[in-house]
Amino acid sequence: MTRTIRPFSIGCCLLFLASSRLCGADGYFDSNGVKIHYSDQGKGEAVVLVHGFTVNPFIQWDLPGVTSALAKDYRVICIDVRGHGRSGKPHDPKMYGREMVEDVVRLLDHLKIKRAHVVGYSMGGFLTLNMLARHPERMLSATTGGAGWTDKVDTKFLDDVADSLANGKGMGPLMDRLTPKGFPKPGEKAKSNLTIMTATINDMKALAAAFRSLRDLAFTEEILRKNEVPLLALVGAFDPLKEDVDGMKAKTRNFTEVIIPQSDHLDAFAKPEFIKSLRDFLAKHPDACCSQEKDGARESSEKGPRRPNPKP
Secondary structure, eight states: OOOSSOTTHHHHHHHHHOOSOOSSEEEEEEETTEEEEEEEEOOSSEEEEEOOTTOOHIIIIITTTHHHHHHTTSEEEEEOOTTSTTSOOOOOGGGSTHHHHHHHHHHHHHTTOSOEEEEEETHHHHHHHHHHHHOGGGEEEEEEESOOOOSOOOHHHHHHHHHHHHTTOOSHHHHHHTSOTTSOOOOHHHHHHHHHHHHHHSOHHHHHHHHHGGGGGOOOHHHHHTOOSOEEEEEETTOTTHHHHHTTTTTOTTEEEEEETTOOTTTGGGSHHHHHHHHHHHHHSOOHHHHHHHHHHHHHHHHOOOOOOOOO
C-alpha cells in the first residue's frame, strides 16, 4: 500500500503554521458563562464551521481554503469551540460535552439566525451529529468530516487520552488511534514534536477536559432512523474512523457518504474533493423559505409592474 502523504505530516505542518489570525471579522458572545469567539464573512445562507480537537478555525478551515471557497456564495461563520482558539478554556469536564453543542445554538441565537448549514470535522463532526439529534429544527443541513456514529462509546480511550494530556504526557494515545491500518505508528520523536506544537497554541488541561467529556455526546440509533435533516459524511479512504461512518448507511435517513481518496483523518479536509463535495451538497439543499421568496420575486419581476386600471 502506498500513499503520497505520510500520516501526521499534514497535522504537524498545520500546527506549525498556526497563528492567532482566524477567518473573517471577529466577534464574541457569552455562552452560559463562557466567552466564545467567532468570525463572520460572506453573504447568503448561513454555514457554521465547527473545527476539530486541538486545532482552530485557521488551521481547519481557512488554511486549506474551505472558508474562502464557501464565502463566495454563503455567509460563513467560524466558531472557536470552547477550550480552543480565542474562546474560554475551563478545566472542568462538566463545562464541555453538550455545552459545546449548545454553544453553536447560542451562536445562532446571538446572530439572530433561525437555521443554518452546520459543518463539523472530527470532534466538530461529533458535535454536529449531536446537534442533529438535539436541535434538528436549527439545521438546514448537517455535514460531518472524519466522524461517524457508534453505539459503543470507548470511555477507556477517552480517559487514556485525557489523562495523558492532563499529566503532561502528550498526544501519544490519540496519534496511535488515528494511524491508518497497515501503517507504522508514529515514533516517540514525532509524538513529542506534535505534543510541543499542540501545547504552544492550547491549554492542555482544557483539552483534557474537552476530550473526556465526549462520552456525553452519545445518542440512540432511533434518532438516525428518523432523521429529517439532509446529512453528508465526508471521510478519508484511510481514516480509522471510516468504519463508524460506513456503519451509518443502513441506519440513517437522508444520508450521503463521500469517500475522499488517498487521504486519512489528518488531511481529508485539505483535499479538493472535500471542498467540491461539500459545495455540491450545500447547493442541493438550499433553504426552502429563501428559495420560495426568490422564486416569487422572480415571477413578479417577469410579470412587470401592474398598470393602474384605466379611468372609465
